[in-house]
Amino acid sequence: MSPAPVRTKPNIMITGTPGTGKSTLCKELAERTGFQWLEVSKLATDWDCVSGFDEEYQSNILNEDKLLDTMEPIMASGGKIVDYHGCEFFPERWFDIVFVTRTDNTILYDRLHERGYTGTKLTENVECEIFQTLLEEAKSSYDEEIVHEIPSNTLADKESNLDRIESWIESWTENNVR
Ligand SMILES: Nc1ncnc2c1ncn2[C@@H]1O[C@H](COP(=O)(O)OP(=O)(O)O)[C@@H](O)[C@H]1O
Numbered sequence: 483m484s485p486a487p488v489r490t491k492p493n494i495m496i497t498g499t500p501g502t503g504k505s506t507l508c509k510e511l512a513e514r515t516g517f518q519w520l521e522v523s524k525l526a527t528d529w530d531c532v533s534g535f536d537e538e539y540q541s542n543i544l545n546e547d548k549l550l551d552t553m554e555p556i557m558a559s560g561g562k563i564v565d566y567h568g569c570e571f572f573p574e575r576w577f578d579i580v581f582v583t584r585t586d587n588t589i590l591y592d593r594l595h596e597r598g599y600t601g602t603k604l605t606e607n608v609e610c611e612i613f614q615t616l617l618e619e620a621k622s623s624y625d626e627e628i629v630h631e632i633p634s635n636t637l638a639d640k641e642s643n644l645d646r647i648e649s650w651i652e653s654w655t656e657n658n659v660r
Pocket residue numbers: 498499500501502503504505506507593634635636637638639640
């Protein structure tokens with residue numbers, strides 16, 4: 483059992499395959515709640531936590547140790563929404579809940595194609611969603627009870643996800659803050 487959190491606001495992990503709508507959701511969630519959105523793939527560059535570039539996947543390789551050291555004091559106060567297409571290397575104790583955005587394969591293919599993804603990068607990402615790699619990663623890295631799949635196909639899905647997460651924050655606050 484991890485120790486009870488001392489933070490007065492929860493930390494939320496939003497993970498999922500690229501293109502499943504993490505940033506879109508996080509941006510609006512941050513606006514609604516006042517929580518801070520940490521878009522890890524962008525912040526890693528700002529914080530100089532990139533150790534190389536993967537040519538095959540056309541994406542940055544993170545310096546995970548440096549990134550975690552940088553994030554540790556930021557996470558301590560709570561009220562953070564962490565957005566990344568991976569979650570296993572973050573400490574379990576950082577998060578009170580984990581949401582995994584899920585998108586139907588054909589919709590995801592179109593979104594990634596529109597984003598300019600081609601070749602391996604496109605097919606590997608769609609396969610990642612088909613094999614629910616990020617969901618399995620979240621379930622094996624965190625208590626399964628705090629891991630929730632959320633559909634992310636339509637704008638109506640986004641609205642209901644925002645409502646759901648906002649209600650969860652309210653009940654977390656009632657239960658944990660006196
Ligand atoms: N719930 C949704 N319904 C319809 N389109 C969405 C939804 N969420 C995201 N999108 C669109 O899908 C694309 C990828 O979304 P984005 O938030 O950048 O994904 P990610 O951060 O997971 O890579 C964007 O064009 C965005 O407008």
